[in-house]
Amino acid sequence: MVVVMSPDATEEDVAAVVARVEAVGGEANVSKGLTRTIIGLVGDIESFHHLNLRTLRGVADVHRISDPYKLVSRQHHPERSTVWVGTGRQVPIGPETFTFIAGPCAVETAGQTLEAAQMAQAAGATLLRGGAFKPRTSPYAFQGLGVQGLEILAGVREATGMPIVTEVVDARDVTVVAEHADMLQVGTRNMANFGLLQAVGEAGKPVLLKRGMTATIEEWLMAAEYIARRGNLDVVLCERGIRTFEPATRNTLDISAVPVVQATSHLPVIVDPSHAAGRKDLVVPLSRAAMGVGADGVIVDVHPDPESALCDGPQALLGTELRELASAVRRLPPVLGRVDASERVREG
Known part of the structure; x- marks a missing residue:
């Protein structure tokens, strides 16, 4: 109830x-x-x-709610929600707008992060993504700069005015990440980390919750319910591809999950085509598909030098691909009744 x-x-x-x-x-x-x-x-x-x-x-x-996820269900909250990200500068993610989030998959240096942020901003992005803590499949892969990376992101926010979205991978790090970031990301590998979900629910910051690579939609929404039960309804869901038998792409983007979830939950839903495909040539087509199916935004990787990137270089956009995506973000959402999030930004 x-x-x-x-x-x-x-x-x-x-x-x-x-x-x-x-x-x-x-x-x-x-x-x-x-x-x-x-x-x-x-x-x-x-x-x-x-x-x-x-x-x-x-x-x-x-x-009286029949869905197992009570707080994030549309049964008690029929109108879809808008989540505002940022303090002085607040960017909306919700049903009336289309929000373009971009930045480097991993923070490597201050110069690389600033250059990537400037590229993203010039392409029309209003929120900056960047990883300071990186959960990797291999223990030998680059794990991120940690607190140093958070400090770099905070400096880039100061320089560009873009609010920051960054991942937290351990409940013990929630406080320090929340001190630097405007939105906390829970990645696919941690979607079922219930201790972490509860910790970010208490952090007082909006949360970007990625779908687990083997999670059903109900399991995904139940993960969001863990956050909501701790007093935080400012949750944005992110479809980033699920694991299937198909090896042609890193993951299979479940584009149908967007309207299914929007019909079930009042939370905003965005798409991550970069981590779904793992290939830069598919990012723009999948972004167009996300816009067409009604996603509330996309989050993509950009990098000034993808070939030297320490994390996910093959999917990072640069040059022609980034310009093509910027064009799609300008042209397609208005045709579908969406307003660019930059036009609804609130200055606090």
């Missing part, structure tokens, strides 16, 4: 609902979104029905 509070509900109103639920042995999980507070109830449904929660001050509605 879910209690939806009205936009003008006070902290005292929320506390009154929580107290009444706990008085009958129930558990109340408070999640605060941009305009609404939602309280997910766990316990005996019949007991909750006798509480007359709708009569309490500040309660807008009460829903």
Whole structure:
């Protein structure tokens, strides 16, 4: 069961609902979104029905939810959500806009990161992605610069004004990453790392949650529910390809997951064509497909010198491919009723 509070509900109103639920042995999980507070109830449904929660001050509605993911479901939140990323400069990700996120897969040096950010910004990107911590399949591969990489990203944000999206791979690092980044990314290998999901849910920053390479859509949404239960509804889902029998690409981009999830959950959904394909020649076509199917944005790799990249150089865009993607981002979303996110940026 879910209690939806009205936009003008006070902290005292929320506390009154929580107290009444706990008085009958129930558990109340408070999640605060941009305009609404939602309280997910766990316990005996019949007991909750006798509480007359709708009569309490500040309660807008009460829903009985059948989906196992209660807080991220559209059953209690029929309108799709917009997540704002950044502090002084806030970039929207949501149903009315198309958000272009780009940057280097890994932060290598200050110069390389700044150059990649400038390339991304010139192509129309409004958010900068860059990896300071890199979970790699091989323990011998480049694992990222860690805190030094975070400091480089913060410096590049200062120079460009672009809010930062970066991955956190360990619950112990959530605090330091949140101190530097505007959005915390949970990667495919950590989608089912429940301790990490709960930690980012408590960090007070928006979260980009990538789909696990072998995860079903329900498992993906249940991972988002872990974050929401810790009080954070500012979650953006990212389809980045799943593992199938097909070896022609690194992963198989499940483009149908975008409308399926949007029909089920109110959370924004973006696509990562770079990590899906692992080949730069497929990034632009897959980005066009993402736009056509209604994705709320794309996140792609760019690098000033892909051949020398320490991570995922074959998929990084440069020159002709980046210009082609920039053209597609300018032309296609408006045809589909979307506004470029740069036109809705809020200056705090």
